[in-house]
Every structure is written in C-alpha cells, then in structure tokens.
Amino acid sequence: MIVAVNGTATEIAEGATVAAVLVHLNLPSAARGVAVALQGEVVPRAQWVSVAVRDGDRIEVVGAIQGG
Amino acid sequence: MSALDDPLLIAGRSSSSRLILGTGGFANHDVLAAALHASGADLCTVALRRLDPGARSILDVLDAAGVTVLPNTAGCFTARDAVITAKLAREAFETDWIKLEVIGDDRTLLPDAAELLEAAETLVDDGFVVLPYTTDDPVLARRLEDVGCAAVMPLGSPIGSGMGIQNAYNLSILIERAGVPVILDAGVGTASDAALAMELGCDAVLCASAISRAHDPVAMARAIATAVEAGRLARAAGRIPRRRYAEASTTDVGMPNLAVPGPEAVGAE
Numbered sequence: 460m461i462v463a464v465n466g467t468a469t470e471i472a473e474g475a476t477v478a479a480v481l482v483h484l485n486l487p488s489a490a491r492g493v494a495v496a497l498q499g500e501v502v503p504r505a506q507w508v509s510v511a512v513r514d515g516d517r518i519e520v521v522g523a524i525q526g527g
Numbered sequence: 528m529s530a531l532d533d534p535l536l537i538a539g540r541s542s543s544s545r546l547i548l549g550t551g552g553f554a555n556h557d558v559l560a561a562a563l564h565a566s567g568a569d570l571c572t573v574a575l576r577r578l579d580p581g582a583r584s585i586l587d588v589l590d591a592a593g594v595t596v597l598p599n600t601a602g603c604f605t606a607r608d609a610v611i612t613a614k615l616a617r618e619a620f621e622t623d624w625i626k627l628e629v630i631g632d633d634r635t636l637l638p639d640a641a642e643l644l645e646a647a648e649t650l651v652d653d654g655f656v657v658l659p660y661t662t663d664d665p666v667l668a669r670r671l672e673d674v675g676c677a678a679v680m681p682l683g684s685p686i687g688s689g690m691g692i693q694n695a696y697n698l699s700i701l702i703e704r705a706g707v708p709v710i711l712d713a714g715v716g717t718a719s720d721a722a723l724a725m726e727l728g729c730d731a732v733l734c735a736s737a738i739s740r741a742h743d744p745v746a747m748a749r750a751i752a753t754a755v756e757a758g759r760l761a762r763a764a765g766r767i768p769r770r771r772y773a774e775a776s777t778t779d780v781g782m783p784n785l786a787v788p789g790p791e792a793v794g795a796e
Contacts, residue, residue: 465577485580492586493578494619501614519577521615523585525550525559526574527599527626527735 460514471512478507480518492523530763531756535731537708538624538656538677540595544568545725546755547597547710548748549735552687556588558744565748566738569594572626574601575615586620597658599626604639606646613650625650626680627659636686640667644674651675660712663694665701672707679705680712680733683724687736689716692723702728717747718754725758726766 462471464484471480477495486493495502496519502510512518535542548568553559563571571594573585589596598616603609606629613625629646631639638661650657657676661667668679681701684690691714692698702709708730715721715737724732732755741747 486578491621492584492619494575494615496611496615499611501611501618504618521575521619522578523573523596523598523619524576525553525585526576526601527549527551527572527597527628527733 460512462512462515463517465518465520473514475512476508477502477510477512477518480512481507481520484520486520494521495519496521530759535708537658542569542731544570544752544755545731545759546721546752547572547731547733548594548738549733550585550589550739551601551735552739553744554739556583556585559585559739560588560592562738562744562748563588563592563594565745565752566734567752570597571595572597572599572733572735573620574599575612575619595624596620596622597624597626598622599660600628600646602630603628604630604633604642606642606649609642609646610649610653613646613655614653617655623654624656625658627657627676637682638662640664643667644670647671647676648674658710663697663701665697665704668701668705668709672705676707678708678710678730680710683711683714683720686713687740688714689737690714691716691720692727695723695727698724698729699727715751718750721751722754722758722761725755726761728762731755 460471460473461468498516535545544567546566546568547570548563548566549572550559571589573596598620600609600612603612609629627647629639629642630636643659647657647659651674658678658680659671659676660680663681671679683692710731710733711724711729712733715734721732734751738744738748
C-alpha cells in the first residue's frame with residue numbers, strides 16, 4: 460500500500476503499524492522529541508505499536524527544530 | 528533582598544533567569560550553545576517541523592545545557608492547527624507547557640486574537656500550561672488570563688522586526704492590570720529594549736532574533752541578559768518622575784557672590 464509520509468508517497472507493507480512505518484524509514488522512533496500525527500490527529504507514543512496505517516493515509520512525523 | 532534574588536514564577540515553576548531564549552535564527556548549534564551559556568537562560572523555545580532523520584537534534588544542545596524546553600506552535604494560522612501542534616509537542620517533549628502562537632497575517636506575523644483565545648481555552652481545558660503570544664492589547668491579555676493562561680506574552684513590535692516597544696503606554700496598562708506574569712515576546716532589537724521592558728514592569732523578556740541574528744550573538748546574549756537584570760533593578764529602585772523643566776540637583780543656598788565690586792557696590796552688602 461502507499462502512504463504519504465511527511466509528504467512523500469511511500470510503499471509500506473499491508474497492515475503496517477505506525478511503529479513499523481518509523482522503522483521502515485529508519486526514523487529514530489525511540490528518541491525523545493519525536494511525535495506522530497495520522498490523518499491530522501495525534502497518535503500517542505504508547506499507541507504506535509497498535510495503530511495500523513491504511514492505504515492512502517497521511518502520516519506526519521515531527522521533531523524539534525530551532526524556533527521561537 | 529535584591530530584586531535579582533526574586534525568582535520568576537510561572538505556574539509554580541521557579542526560574543533563576545528572567546531572560547527566555549528563543550532558539551530561532553542561530554547559524555548553527557555551536558553558536559546557539561555558546562549564546563545559551565552567555566544568556567544564562569534556563570528556559571528555551573523550540574518549534575516542531577517534519578523530522579529530518581539526518582539532522583543533529585537541537586534537543587542534544589538543550590539537554591547538554593540542562594535547560595527546560597518550551598515548545599511553541601510557530602507557523603500555525605488556526606486554533607485547530609495550534610491545538611494539534613501543542614498535542615504533538617506534548618508527546619514529543621513530555622511537557623504540558625506550550626508557547627501558543629496563532630498567527631493571523633504572514634507579513635506582520637501578528638496574532639489572530641479570535642483563534643488565539645479559542646486555542647488557549649481549548650488547551651487550558653486539556654491541562655496545558657499555556658503561554659500565549661499576544662498583542663499589547665490589555666483587554667485581550669485579560670481575556671487570555673480569564674481562560675486560564677499561566678502568563679501572557681505581549682509583543683513590543685512584530686516578530687524579528689527589532690523595532691523595540693512601540694506602545695509603552697498599552698504595555699504599561701497591560702502590566703498594571705495583569706494577574707499573571709507578563710513576558711515581552713517580540714520586537715527586542717538590542718539591550719536597551721529589554722531593559723525598557725523590565726523597567727516598565729515586565730516579569731521577563733523572551734528574545735530570539737536580537738541575539739541569534741546579531742553580528743556577535745554570544746556578546747549580544749550577555750548584553751541582553753545584563754540589560755534584563757539592570758531593568759529589573761531599576762524597576763524595583765523606582766525611577767524619578769519625568770518633568771518638562773530642569774530641577775537643579777545642587778542647591779542655591781550658600782552661593783558665593785563673585786561679582787567684581789564697582790565703586791557704588793562697595794559696602795552695599
């Protein structure tokens with residue numbers, strides 16, 4: 460299936476969880492300072508391993524940058 | 528006790544420094560780290576953006592310095608986006624604190640009052656410690672306080688403009704009427720602007736561009752930190768009233784008569 464990860468169409472295995480998407484992309488999922496929104500809603504860290512991503516979903520993975 | 532011994536208290540958190548460092552605009556993390564040290568700040572803002580896995584995290588710099596992270600909602604134009612961003616920040620940094628920015632115009636970056644108030648109320652109800660970036664309007668500041676914001680952060684002038692405090696009268700009224708800490712949040716261009724904010728009675732100053740984009744950010748961090756302390760001391764010391772005419776500081780009593788005596792003046796005294 461195809462999901463949009465930070466705006467980039469990405470091929471992901473059917474039934475993948477949020478955690479699996481982060482692993483697939485070599486994103487530092489364990490690191491403090493990372494948060495995920497799926498379809499415009501926040502996915503709490505504790506639910507990354509249980510929430511499944513569906514074909515066509517939009518997933519945003521954010522971290523801290525300089526600002527403010 | 529000196530006014531400098533009196534810590535900044537926001538929502539029960541005590542801070543030794545009354546300068547909050549905004550981390551935007553530094554050329555690199557090394558300059559940021561050095562300026563952070565020079566500033567003495569123990570609270571620093573960060574923003575959230577799409578993660579770049581290859582980039583060195585700013586959190587490494589802030590954690591090494593032992594400062595507390597204050598995430599912001601920079602770049603949000605609606606209450607909904609700001610609320611979601613605040614929730615992402617809570618997940619990312621494990622903090623309930625949020626510097627709430629809801630911008631209404633991309634050229635002036637002025638706050639959108641209606642969206643700001645809505646977002647503030649929603650976030651307070653959700654348990655956040657909300658520090659809203661607001662205008663210098665005392666009525667809006669009171670509304671933000673009424674919905675439960677832990678502080679208010681009025682601008683002196685637009686973000687990054689370096690135009691200082693454009694309406695000291697509004698800011699003074701806002702400060703007089705506020706029941707929560709007032710933190711000047713935008714417009715500081717140089718040290719004297721930060722000193723003026725503190726002399727007017729602000730509880731703290733947040734500064735980013737004035738430091739990060741200065742020719743020598745580390746030296747400016749020190750200058751502004753010193754100005755914040757000077758302004759705080761001057762506020763506590765109590766300035767003299769302004770008057771239109773001079774008031775001699777030296778008495779006239781005991782002035783010697785230095786006139787050269789003429790014939791008719793001899794013995795006149």
